[in-house]
Amino acid sequence: MTENAFDQALLDLPDQDRRTIRPPQYDGATPPVQQALAAISSTDVMTAGINTTPVGLRLNPAVPEARAAWYSFGFLVRRAAAVRLDVAEDELELGVQPVVDFSSPFSPPSARVFISDSLENGAGYSTRLGEPADFEELLLFMLGQLTGPDAARSRAFFDPFVDSVHERECATSCHRCLREYGNMAYHPLLDWRLALDMARLALDPAARMDLTSGCWAPLMARTAGPFFQGLNLVQTSLGGLATGMNASTNEAVILIHPLWDRDPANMRPELAAAFAAAERKGLQPVAYSIFRAVRFPYEYKVE
Amino acid sequence: MRVPPAPDITPLKQLSPSAYEALLRCKGRAAWAAHGDRSVVPQHPKALLGTCLHSVVEEAHNGTLPSGLDEQTRLSLARQLFDRRAQTLYEQAHPLVRAKFSSPERLPYYNLYRERAALEALASAQRVEQAAPAAGASQPARFVRLYAERRLVSRDGLLVGRPDLIDAAAQEVVDYKTGTALDEAVDAVSPAEARQLRLYVHLALDNGIPVSRAVVARADGRRAVIDVSKEEADAEGRKARGLLAQYNAAAGVAFNKVAQPSPDTCRFCPCIPFCEIFWQVASPSWEEQCGVHVEGHITAVEASTLQGMKLITLRVGVQRGTLSAGEAFVEQIPEAWTTADGSSPPREGVVVRIVHARRAGGDVPLVIRADRTATSVWSATAEAQR
Numbered sequence: 001m002t003e004n005a006f007d008q009a010l011l012d013l014p015d016q017d018r019r020t021i022r023p024p025q026y027d028g029a030t031p032p033v034q035q036a037l038a039a040i041s042s043t044d045v046m047t048a049g050i051n052t053t054p055v056g057l058r059l060n061p062a063v064p065e066a067r068a069a070w071y072s073f074g075f076l077v078r079r080a081a082a083v084r085l086d087v088a089e090d091e092l093e094l095g096v097q098p099v100v101d102f103s104s105p106f107s108p109p110s111a112r113v114f115i116s117d118s119l120e121n122g123a124g125y126s127t128r129l130g131e132p133a134d135f136e137e138l139l140l141f142m143l144g145q146l147t148g149p150d151a152a153r154s155r156a157f158f159d160p161f162v163d164s165v166h167e168r169e170c171a172t173s174c175h176r177c178l179r180e181y182g183n184m185a186y187h188p189l190l191d192w193r194l195a196l197d198m199a200r201l202a203l204d205p206a207a208r209m210d211l212t213s214g215c216w217a218p219l220m221a222r223t224a225g226p227f228f229q230g231l232n233l234v235q236t237s238l239g240g241l242a243t244g245m246n247a248s249t250n251e252a253v254i255l256i257h258p259l260w261d262r263d264p265a266n267m268r269p270e271l272a273a274a275f276a277a278a279e280r281k282g283l284q285p286v287a288y289s290i291f292r293a294v295r296f297p298y299e300y301k302v303e
Numbered sequence: 304m305r306v307p308p309a310p311d312i313t314p315l316k317q318l319s320p321s322a323y324e325a326l327l328r329c330k331g332r333a334a335w336a337a338h339g340d341r342s343v344v345p346q347h348p349k350a351l352l353g354t355c356l357h358s359v360v361e362e363a364h365n366g367t368l369p370s371g372l373d374e375q376t377r378l379s380l381a382r383q384l385f386d387r388r389a390q391t392l393y394e395q396a397h398p399l400v401r402a403k404f405s406s407p408e409r410l411p412y413y414n415l416y417r418e419r420a421a422l423e424a425l426a427s428a429q430r431v432e433q434a435a436p437a438a439g440a441s442q443p444a445r446f447v448r449l450y451a452e453r454r455l456v457s458r459d460g461l462l463v464g465r466p467d468l469i470d471a472a473a474q475e476v477v478d479y480k481t482g483t484a485l486d487e488a489v490d491a492v493s494p495a496e497a498r499q500l501r502l503y504v505h506l507a508l509d510n511g512i513p514v515s516r517a518v519v520a521r522a523d524g525r526r527a528v529i530d531v532s533k534e535e536a537d538a539e540g541r542k543a544r545g546l547l548a549q550y551n552a553a554a555g556v557a558f559n560k561v562a563q564p565s566p567d568t569c570r571f572c573p574c575i576p577f578c579e580i581f582w583q584v585a586s587p588s589w590e591e592q593c594g595v596h597v598e599g600h601i602t603a604v605e606a607s608t609l610q611g612m613k614l615i616t617l618r619v620g621v622q623r624g625t626l627s628a629g630e631a632f633v634e635q636i637p638e639a640w641t642t643a644d645g646s647s648p649p650r651e652g653v654v655v656r657i658v659h660a661r662r663a664g665g666d667v668p669l670v671i672r673a674d675r676t677a678t679s680v681w682s683a684t685a686e687a688q689r
Contacts, residue, residue, distance in 0.1 A: 055408045099610065107675060239418075265411035269382075269418070276418035279523035 002032045044122030046130030048077070049099065049112030050198075054205050056268030058261035060108035061098050065258035065291045067111075068189040070096045073198035074113035075178050075190065080142045081115070081129050083157055084150075090182055091118050092125060142199045161192050162215055171219060171294045191291060193219070194258055210270065211241075211257050211290060220290060224255055227293045231300060238285075239273030244300075245283070252283040253300045258291035262302070304399065304644045306656065306681045307343035309558035309577045310334045317456070317463040318547040320499040326546045327498075330553060331562030335574050344573050345397035348404065348676055352416040353481035355388045356423065356522060357467065360479055363424035363431070364451030364468060370432050377428065381421035389413070398643040399679055411676060416481065419522040423479065427468070434472065448472040455506040461544050466503040467520075475516040475528075476503045492519050492527045501539035504531040509540075566592035575658045576681045582623045582656070590625040595660045595671060597624035597631060598683060601653050606638070613638040617649060619657075621669070626662065631669040633657055633680075640673070641680045649682060656681040 003026060010018050053059050061067045074094045082089040093116045100109045117123045128134055140146040144158025160166060161177055173179050173190035183190070193215045200207040211220045224242040228235045233244025233253055244253040254274045261267060267275065271287060278285035288300045312334050315322065319337075326333035362368075362384050368377045386407075393400070393407040404410050434448045450469040456462070468477040478500060492500065500517035507514040519527040553561050562574070564581040566589040575581055575596055582598050603618040617633040641648050649655055659677035663670040673680075 056414065101610075264415050267414045269414045272414035272418040275415060276422050276523070279419070279525075280422055282524070 002026075042121055043117045043119065044124060044126040044130075045114055045116040046126040046135075047097070047112045047114045048135060048202065050110065050201055050205070052205055053101075053110055054201075054209075056261055056266060056271070057201075057209060057259045058108065058263070058266070059110040059259065061096055061111040062109070064189070065194075065289050067096070068191050068291065069194040069198050069259060070111045070113060071183075071186050072173070072178060072190050072192065072195035073202075074115070075183050075186070076142055076192070076195035076199065077113060077138065078115060079178075080138055080157060081125065083153070084138060084141060085125055085128075087125065089180065091123065092116070093118050094183075136203070139199050139203050143196065143203070161196065167215055167218060168222075171223070188295075191258070194291070197259065209257055209259055209268075211255070216257065216290070219294070220255070223290060223293055227255070227297050228253070230297055238277045239270060239275075241270060241274045243274065243278075250282070250284055251286050252278040252281075253286045253288055254278070255293060256287045256289050258289040260287070260289070262287040304641060304679065304681050305646050306577050306683045307340070309574070309579070310339045312550075312554055312556050312558060312561055313338065314551045314554040315547060317461060318543055318550075319462075320464050320502045323502060323543045323546065324495055324499065326550055328568045329563040329572075330550055331558050331578060331580075332568070332572060332574055333550060334558065334561070339574075342395075342397065344576060345399040345679055347571075348400065348410040349412060349416075349481065351389070351392050351396060351400070352410060352412060354392060355385050356416055356420040356481050357479060358388045359384045359420040359424045360427050360467065361452045363427040364449070366428075366431065368424060368428040370428070374425065377425055378421045381424040382417055384424070385417045385420045389417075398645075399640060402637075402639045402643040403675060416522070419481075419524075422524070423520070423522060430468075430470075434470070450512065455503075455510050457506055457509045457540065459544075461547060462502065462506060462509075462540060464503055464506045466507070469503075469507055469512055469514060471512050471514070473516070474514050475518050476500065476507055476514050477518045477520050478503065479520045479522070481522045492517075492529050496527075497529060498539060500529065501531050501536050502543060505536035505540040508533060508536060569593050576656055576679065576683075585623065585625050587625060587627045590662075593625055595625055595662050596656070596658045597621045597626050597660070597671065598654065598656045599623070599628075599631070601649055601651050601655055602630070604649060604651055607635075609635075615641070615648060617655065619655060624656075626669060626671075627666065629669060631671055633660070633671045633673075634663070636673050636678075636680060640678075646682060649680065653682055654684045656683045 006024060010021065013021070050059060059066045059069065061070055074096060078089055078092050078094050081092060095114050096111050097114055098109045098111050101107050115126050115129060117126050129138060137146060141150065141154045141157060144155045146154035166176055170177060170192065173187065173192055177192040178190040178195060179187050196215065197209060201209065211217065220242065225235060228244035231244060233246050236243050236245055238252060238254060242255045246253065254271070256271055260271055264275065275285045286300060288302065292302070309331070312330065315337050318326070322333050322337045325336040359381050363381065367384065368380055372380070389407040407413065431449060448471050450471070452465055452467060453469065454463065454465050466476045467479045470477065478496070480496070496519050500519070504514050504517055515530060515532070517529050517531050559580045562578055562580045564578065564584050569575060569581055570593050585593070585596065597619065599619040599621040601617050602620050605616040607614050614635045615638050616635055619631050619633055621628050621631045638648050657671060657678065657680050659674060659679065660671045661674050663672045
């Protein structure tokens with residue numbers, strides 16, 4: 001064990017416990033050995049990503065909203081695949097892998113989901129799902145857009161997500177949509193609206209991504225007013241986006257779609273319009289995603 | 304890409320404010336500003352977007368956003384003007400710019416500049432409308448109030464400039480600045496901006512347009528104003544003429560003899576790829592101010608393909624530049640960046656210049672990475688043999 005590893009392990013303990021631990025005696029004569037731990041198994045695997053991130057979107061999994069989008073998308077894919085293949089969800093395992101766009105060094109990474117068969121040596125599910133035509137059908141199935149013999153099943157899969165009762169009662173995710181025992185660790189991240197957006201984006205890079213359409217508009221209508229009110233901000237509109245003005249700090253808090261990039265170098269036209277309008281009024285623009293507004297309604301600062 | 308030739312030092316008949324500013328720093332940079340071939344060195348994306356912003360504002364001054372339309376329609380028209388100009392500039396841009404960014408919209412800050420341009424154009428159009436005479440009224444030339452992008456030449460013909468806007472009624476000259484990052488302190492006029500503004504005031508007064516005030520109009524809507532007296536403006540004019548005479552006295556001398564490299568002068572300088580004297584005098588103490596620029600022999604090239612993208616990592620024996628001599632690894636550069644001008648990819652034994660790059664980590668091993676907006680890689684074998 002190295003001193004570095006010991007110090008790192010100490011960080012897992014509360015302060016008062018740390019003080020009670022005596023540091024180990026190191027054997028200075030033995031050089032440290034670097035090892036990696038891995039569990040390696042042989043199975044089938046498929047990966048799916050978004051080839052080209054549209055201008056103004058941010059799919060960097062280091063960002064909570066984008067990480068949520070990837071996992072939500074992945075779990076929705078897994079559920080849809082289980083329904084289509086008529087297998088249990090736990091027969092498929094899911095992960096998210098960050099990937100770098102090497103065509104543009106220093107641009108933020110993106111990610112892709114991978115689905116593997118739980119069964120040792122594979123059961124063939126992922127191989128089948130990984131066929132481009134099959135995967136496209138799966139995406140259409142998830143969005144209730146599949147035609148042909150499976151059209152009714154596709155609607156039956158999709159409709160409960162956008163059903164008005166579910167839409168109204170579920171601002172993030174619940175056991176009627178994405179949550180289940182097997183993805184418990186991800187429950188706070190999961191968001192069914194983001195999952196559907198990612199599916200639409202996977203099918204069409206020009207898919208509309210904003211808060212005025214589809215399932216976001218009613219959530220936005222319910223959230224913006226109370227959010228601004230709770231923070232004592234005066235609600236207005238900048239560049240067509242709902243904005244809360246903080247008279248004491250001169251900040252303009254702009255509510256944005258979770259996948260919109262806040263980086264001025266890569267803004268969507270709508271957000272750029274709101275930023276430029278705020279600048280013109282001498283205000284300090286602050287972009288805050290609806291994803292955060294429903295989870296952390298009493299703050300608007302993002303590191 | 305091959306290192307382009309340095310421009311010749313040929314006499315300048317007239318000095319513009321941008322060439323004047325370059326001349327204050329370095330005669331070589333002034334030669335580049337005055338008559339360098341801009342097509343051989345990649346433009347900074349922000350410079351392209353700044354040109355678009357100026358074009359849109361100029362169009363607004365010239366009445367391209369008709370007053371009968373509502374505000375949203377006029378903003379939309381301004382955005383279209385911006386898009387068209389950006390598309391044209393993108394098509395004409397250095398091939399490395401196009402290799403890095405697959406469309407104009409992918410240039411960093413595109414949408415923010417576009418919106419700022421639209422709002423500035425709208426404000427400019429409204430200013431023009433307010434200055435316009437009432438319908439049917441005749442307007443004698445002496446009562447013209449606004450001069451947009453008018454080329455002004457000093458009475459002796461030595462100084463020339465094209466101020467963005469002169470409002471004779473308000474007695475002010477306005478210069479639009481695209482600005483850079485959002486958090487930069489831009490509430491005041493910088494010394495370089497003040498020099499440019501004084502020169503504009505001098506040119507206006509020389510052309511009989513009464514001006515006593517100069518305004519820097521930032522793209523984010525902020526304004527910075529300075530008063531400029533006739534004495535101050537004339538003094539700037541005299542200084543510019545003096546520098547022009549000095550420059551012309553050096554005509555015919557080689558670029559490398561007149562260039563005046565220093566850590567401050569060479570910061571953001573586009574001439575670094577071909578400025579041999581820079582490579583002769585630059586030292587590691589320049590890095591903090593001037594950035595990362597290295598020249599050396601390639602000792603190994605490692606090619607790889609990741610996610611369909613051909614990448615090369617160069618092992619370089621650094622000999623000159625702003626990092627210490629020794630072995631450096633220039634990591635994972637897209638091969639297309641090195642061949643954008645049609646030349647072959649870098650190979651072992653070739654001398655390369657890597658400019659406007661970034662250092663990753665400490666000194667050992669020395670790792671250099673590309674910056675997606677600024678970095679370029681040049682093959683300089685012939686230059687190094689000179």
